[in-house]
Amino acid sequence: MTEARKPGFSDCNNATLRRAARSLGRFYDDALGPTGLKSTQFGLLFQIHISDEPAMGAIAEALIMDLSALGHTLKPLIRDGYVETFADKDDRRVKRVRLTPQGEAKLDEALKLWSIAQRQFEDKVGVEQAAKLRAALDAVADLDLEMPAAAPSN
Amino acid sequence: MTEARKPGFSDCNNATLRRAARSLGRFYDDALGPTGLKSTQFGLLFQIHISDEPAMGAIAEALIMDLSALGHTLKPLIRDGYVETFADKDDRRVKRVRLTPQGEAKLDEALKLWSIAQRQFEDKVGVEQAAKLRAALDAVADLDLEMPAAAPSN
DNA sequence: CGGCGAAAGTGGCATATGCCACTAATAGAA
DNA sequence: TTCTATTAGTGGCATATGCCACTTTCGCCG
Numbered sequence: 203m204t205e206a207r208k209p210g211f212s213d214c215n216n217a218t219l220r221r222a223a224r225s226l227g228r229f230y231d232d233a234l235g236p237t238g239l240k241s242t243q244f245g246l247l248f249q250i251h252i253s254d255e256p257a258m259g260a261i262a263e264a265l266i267m268d269l270s271a272l273g274h275t276l277k278p279l280i281r282d283g284y285v286e287t288f289a290d291k292d293d294r295r296v297k298r299v300r301l302t303p304q305g306e307a308k309l310d311e312a313l314k315l316w317s318i319a320q321r322q323f324e325d326k327v328g329v330e331q332a333a334k335l336r337a338a339l340d341a342v343a344d345l346d347l348e349m350p351a352a353a354p355s356n
Numbered sequence: 357m358t359e360a361r362k363p364g365f366s367d368c369n370n371a372t373l374r375r376a377a378r379s380l381g382r383f384y385d386d387a388l389g390p391t392g393l394k395s396t397q398f399g400l401l402f403q404i405h406i407s408d409e410p411a412m413g414a415i416a417e418a419l420i421m422d423l424s425a426l427g428h429t430l431k432p433l434i435r436d437g438y439v440e441t442f443a444d445k446d447d448r449r450v451k452r453v454r455l456t457p458q459g460e461a462k463l464d465e466a467l468k469l470w471s472i473a474q475r476q477f478e479d480k481v482g483v484e485q486a487a488k489l490r491a492a493l494d495a496v497a498d499l500d501l502e503m504p505a506a507a508p509s510n
Numbered sequence: 511c512g513g514c515g516a517a518a519g520t521g522g523c524a525t526a527t528g529c530c531a532c533t534a535a536t537a538g539a540a
Numbered sequence: 541t542t543c544t545a546t547t548a549g550t551g552g553c554a555t556a557t558g559c560c561a562c563t564t565t566c567g568c569c570g
Binding site: 394396397421422424425426428429431432447448449450 | 554555556557558559560564565566
């Protein structure tokens with residue numbers, strides 16, 4: 203089967219990654235559907251939950267996302283009362299974030315469904331493989347990539 | 357170091373995948389910046405290029421993306437004259453897609469920059485590893501996941 | 511041939527993400 | 541202390557993606 207690989211899953215690492223992300227995202231989104239949360243929102247709530255009233259910048263950095271994008275993504279969660287923000291007492295530029303009681307409750311609710319999806323996934327690919335994949339993805343995410351031309355000698 | 361792992365890169369396969377996608381996406385986007393194309397658009401043009409005047413549904417399926425999402429994503433490319441559509445001559449429901457000459461030219465231009473980014477990435481993680489990662493991601497993308505509750509006995 | 515159910519897209523609506531220009535506030539240099 | 545460079549966010553604008561409700565065409569059955 204010389205060319206059996208469906209043509210075009212190009213060799214682009216980025217395209218392949220996005221494609222997988224769309225696919226897996228849909229699965230987790232479906233799983234979380236009953237909670238009304240998207241998998242991205244779930245991830246964000248979780249990140250906030252495990253952090254200690256993190257500053258927006260800290261969250262953005264942890265999730266490797268643009269600060270402004272984080273701000274946008276946070277809005278629906280604030281609107282729905284799951285998250286609230288408050289100014290840091292020592293540095294008024296800093297805005298800290300925390301879950302509201304409803305947010306904690308919603309997260310608990312979502313965690314139940316999430317764990318089912320997670321188990322479902324790991325039953326398919328294997329716990330070991332899943333862990334390796336996550337490790338590989340974290341490694342990729344933390345790579346210090348830079349375009350050569352962008353960084354001239356000095 | 358009991359909890360040394362940066363707290364919160366949760367064990368969620370989906371969250372990890374998205375995080376990596378954001379990170380890598382930014383790199384490829386930067387690389388393609390000079391062309392004015394986003395890495396997603398590049399991927400889409402490439403997919404169209406290697407297909408034979410594919411129907412929208414075929415593209416959506418290959419990229420595992422929602423048909424309507426594809427339609428939306430295609431708009432800026434059509435507006436900018438890189439892509440054009442036409443009705444299938446045998447089935448008027450089907451809309452086929454192809455690159456315009458400008459689209460082909462733009463793709464060529466982008467491929468040059470893409471290959472630099474791609475090489476840069478593979479120099480970091482290793483060609484072998486990159487290939488394995490893509491294979492793993494393709495496998496994940498093609499998994500037939502289903503929520504148990506969603507599929508009752510019948 | 512008439513009509514029904516499936517298939518392929520479209521449009522609207524909502525969230526996800528990024529970049530850029532701008533504002534507020536702080537840390538430092540003078 | 542005052543002026544400046546830096547840091548943390550915000551808002552606007554544009555693309556990326558999905559879901560759902562429709563509309564148009566087909567394919568097929570009676």
